[in-house]
Amino acid sequence: MKRRVLLFDVNETLLDLAALDVHFERVFGDKHARREWFATMLRSAFLLTITGPYRPFGDHFREALRQTAARHGIIVSADDAQRILSAVRRMPAHPDVRPALERLRDAGFRLAAFTNSTHEVEDAQLENAGIRDIFEVALSADDAKRLKPAKEAYERAAKLVGVPIADVRLIAAHDWDVAGALRAGASAAFVARPGTIWNELVERPDVWGVDLDDVAEQIIARDS
Amino acid sequence: MKRRVLLFDVNETLLDLAALDVHFERVFGDKHARREWFATMLRSAFLLTITGPYRPFGDHFREALRQTAARHGIIVSADDAQRILSAVRRMPAHPDVRPALERLRDAGFRLAAFTNSTHEVEDAQLENAGIRDIFEVALSADDAKRLKPAKEAYERAAKLVGVPIADVRLIAAHDWDVAGALRAGASAAFVARPGTIWNELVERPDVWGVDLDDVAEQIIARDS
Structure with a gap:
């Protein structure tokens, strides 16, 4: 064959992705927020895949971070968001x-x-x-x-x-x-x-x- | 106009949907499991909407209940699933x-x-x-x-x-x-x-x- x-x-x-837990624990006070963020990112990506228009994956990444933070009653600073994005690359x-x-x-x-x-x-x-x-x-x-x-x-x-x-x-x-x-x-x-x-x-x-x-x-x- | x-x-x-919380609290020991279940159901529905084949919404309902239970390390009995489904109708x-x-x-x-x-x-x-x-x-x-x-x-x-x-x-x-x-x-x-x-x-x-x-x-x- x-x-x-x-x-x-x-x-x-x-x-x-468990390498990100330490960042989510620091920012959200809850390392499980990492799984919640990832699930939220998928949901956003799936939604726009069904309905359009196309957005690059990084947009879903950032929007999911914002939504997860809103659900936890916090705001993620630009610095913290950048730190998580950097960790995703490493x-x-x-x-x-x-x-x-x-x-x-x-x-x-x-x-x-x-x-x-x-x-x-x-x-x-x-x-x-x-x-x-x-x-x-x-x-x-x-x-x-x-x-x-x-x-x-x-x-x-x-x-x-x-x-x-x-x-x-x-x-x-x-x-x-x-x-x-x-x-x-x-x-x-x-x-x-x-x-x-x-x-x-x-x-x-x-x-x-x-x-x-x-x-x-x-x-x-x-x-x- | x-x-x-x-x-x-x-x-x-x-x-x-908050009317379901009491059931999720009883079965999962965690009323927040209701939101997790609903999000899981949407994810399953979105996935099959993108990839097919079509499945009626009730299939996603039941599959999301199974997945949420698996994530919590439990199995939902047929009786409990039926009870939740009945509550959804009421x-x-x-x-x-x-x-x-x-x-x-x-x-x-x-x-x-x-x-x-x-x-x-x-x-x-x-x-x-x-x-x-x-x-x-x-x-x-x-x-x-x-x-x-x-x-x-x-x-x-x-x-x-x-x-x-x-x-x-x-x-x-x-x-x-x-x-x-x-x-x-x-x-x-x-x-x-x-x-x-x-x-x-x-x-x-x-x-x-x-x-x-x-x-x-x-x-x-x-x-x-």
């Missing part, structure tokens, strides 16, 4: 990430990062996490002006790596990202990182692992 | 609702309820809240097999009341519902009920009030 091109979601899938990779990516690369797969963040944020993230060199290319849904999980985002990514959508496999720790990839006609893999909860209304992908090593092993078995 | 047909969102806009109207609806009806507006819930749930809700008689018709996004805020839902509703979409005004306590209506070409009104937070990435409607009485007054001034 022809090896699929592997597209890796970045936030949570590769990078550890999140570490999960420990299983580099070995698994190298294993897949060495098995002959073409690897690309593929995120809703803009190229500017993505490049900083991958560079700071020390994994930029492993990827052939760093793709952003911003290229399609449609965020994941809209099918145009995946279709554009496939086009940019020069293969039909059916020759792409999207790897993510998010049910919504997997759902979008499958519905666009790609394959997918779910990384069931601790604390993730799957939406049972979404079709399950054929690859499902507890970490990226587990997922890499299954991909090598299926797609090589 | 020609009077617009007024479409009223039901959950939160007309009916008071939520009271906010105190400002009936007087404001009567005022609008008496001013000559055509009034319709318009919800993501199925007709079966909607009819029970409006009947139990004692406001079914005020509406000319009770519409459901299920008729379009596309949930709000997808534009097809509003277009179908306009068609069912027999007017162009521009002659419709959607009234909701949700930014996402207002966003969908405006993007579909309708007018809208936001009811800023206590605790609601507006998404600043969404265009503001020309009518914005603190309760339904305030909104009714502005609608009469603008659309009569």
Whole structure:
């Protein structure tokens, strides 16, 4: 079987958002505010993906920070917002990430990062996490002006790596990202990182692992 | 100016979801779980609206209950789920609702309820809240097999009341519902009920009030 091109979601899938908890704990007095912020950001992104107009992911980032603060009865200063944004660019990779990516690369797969963040944020993230060199290319849904999980985002990514959508496999720790990839006609893999909860209304992908090593092993078995 | 047909969102806009808190407190040991459940339900509905396939709102209701329970490390029994569903059908109207609806009806507006819930749930809700008689018709996004805020839902509703979409005004306590209506070409009104937070990435409607009485007054001034 022809090896699929592997597209890796970045936030949570590769990078550890728990690194932000200390900032949310300081600003909100509650480290759980980080999950609330991330969920609010997704909701804002989903809403504008349904209704339009397109806004870059950073706008949802900042608006979700403002909404989460309003819900907690506080205002996040420009300095604190900047500090959280800086921390987003310096999140570490999960420990299983580099070995698994190298294993897949060495098995002959073409690897690309593929995120809703803009190229500017993505490049900083991958560079700071020390994994930029492993990827052939760093793709952003911003290229399609449609965020994941809209099918145009995946279709554009496939086009940019020069293969039909059916020759792409999207790897993510998010049910919504997997759902979008499958519905666009790609394959997918779910990384069931601790604390993730799957939406049972979404079709399950054929690859499902507890970490990226587990997922890499299954991909090598299926797609090589 | 020609009077617009007024479409009223039901959950939160007309009916008071706080009536569910006692059930969430009993089952989850945390009445805030009600807001978490509702946000999870919206996220699931938005996801499938973007990616498909269509599922009726009740499926998102039940899946969100399961996900919220999983996040809290519990399992909701079939009995408890049934009890919450029954409570959803028996939520009271906010105190400002009936007087404001009567005022609008008496001013000559055509009034319709318009919800993501199925007709079966909607009819029970409006009947139990004692406001079914005020509406000319009770519409459901299920008729379009596309949930709000997808534009097809509003277009179908306009068609069912027999007017162009521009002659419709959607009234909701949700930014996402207002966003969908405006993007579909309708007018809208936001009811800023206590605790609601507006998404600043969404265009503001020309009518914005603190309760339904305030909104009714502005609608009469603008659309009569």
